[in-house]
Amino acid sequence: MQSNLVNKKIIVTGASSGIGERIVWHIAKNGGIPVMLARSVDKLKSLQQVIDETFRTTSFVYQVDLQNENELTTVMKQIVTEHEQVHGLINNAGVGVFDYIKDMQWQDVERMFQLNVFALMRGTQQLLPHFLKHQEGHIVNIASQAGKIATPKSAVYASSKHAVLGFTNALRLEINSDNVYVTAVNLGPVRTNFFATADPEGDYQKNIDRYMLDADHVGKKIVFHLFTRKREINLPWWMELGSKFYQLFPKGFEWILNKQFKRK
Template sequence: MIRNRLENKKILITGASSGIGERLAWHIANNDGIPIMLARSMDKLKQQQQLLKQKSRTESFIYQVDLQNGGELDAVINNILLDHKRIHGLINNAGVGKFDFVKDITWQDVDQMYQLNVFAVIQITKRMLGHFSHYQEGHIVNIASQAAKIATPKSAVYASTKHAILGFTNALRQELTDEKISVTGVNLGPVRTNFFVQADPEGTYQKSVERYMLDPDRVAKTIVRHLFTTKREINLPYWMELGGKIYQLFPSFVERALKSQFNKK
């Protein structure tokens, strides 16, 4: 069933050189889709492309880009649209975080999070919308975070970027109700990737949530299973999504009850 939906479908993946993005490429390839991988590290992309060719014999494409550079991103999207007659899907996976109190965080970190987590997502989505609309087919997947639903101390800026993406995703879905373009939001708890190298360099938060961390392969497999469907949201882990719903109803109670857990960063 998944193979039927993905066969020969070309899907853009940002942040494809490691973590969830890397596993997305593998699962797309294993289901006869064609991953188009974007990242800053050309060496990692080439290595991934070679491994995909050896193990799955699937065609794939790679493009080097710094998503924080709007001009560079525009140029790469232009090249992709020239190189490929048809693109079928877009997964906005790339993201960065830095856990720190608002009074202590540097403006460089704030700027980086907004450039990569928000502006690049909106820019690439806007560029691809005309293409999807022309062919009356497309699927946009935006990877947000459970932090978009429950913000905690030291994640004020990071959570605000994910709030922005969740709002953007929900509004975009409504704008496209008359077109054959699906829009899916993905809200994740902590995932075992190199995201925490920058977000939590001392490893304090990682240690406190180690037993709850999601496996990036499982996350990618779940996302790929819902490609080219009308799935509205993917929320992992499920118990954290339940906690988010309770938080919406009783925010003060949850903040008091989970104060020690929320302050483990």
């Protein structure tokens, strides 16, 4: 058990499934107190019951549509009011739709930026004064390797995650003298229901199935680094290595991996 998590209250957005669910599980397993946010309150309550029975711990559930500014603002204020101190915020909720730019639907563009970027920024801004007041906290933003290397059919999704990286890096610099940590998590493809929306035909998943990350491994890794001064978590390692080569030799990298980039 990680002693630095015991009795720490940690907000997790998009907690009802996928990576968020596994993050919540490992927080509870290590003595932390998950504060779970999602639209599906039934899924949250089912998860709450399981972890409470398994780990004999306390957890909290809040229903919210993160794309609704009023709902998000109300819930964040409610959490701060109801809890003397919140120790962490993991901005995990996100969505992706893979389309060529010529085919993209504007409602998909707006949805990705509303959830991936604006909700993340808004929630962080609302909780930041609370963390600074207590001189303690950890903000973890789930970005993506796509934010470092854009590929065909991921223009909008990659743009949204590039925005998350920029926001996260600036936030870290702004509060680097305070006892509030800021971490970006850059992931390759993870085996979750994310692809039900991003890749409804399933072709991309078939092409990259052997390379997909396990959601439980990702959740465990994120929780392991909570309340440590970890700048970035990059998974898988070889994809992060590729992003570094891409920064140095972009033209050659695109030429070599042209076929792989078009697998979507």
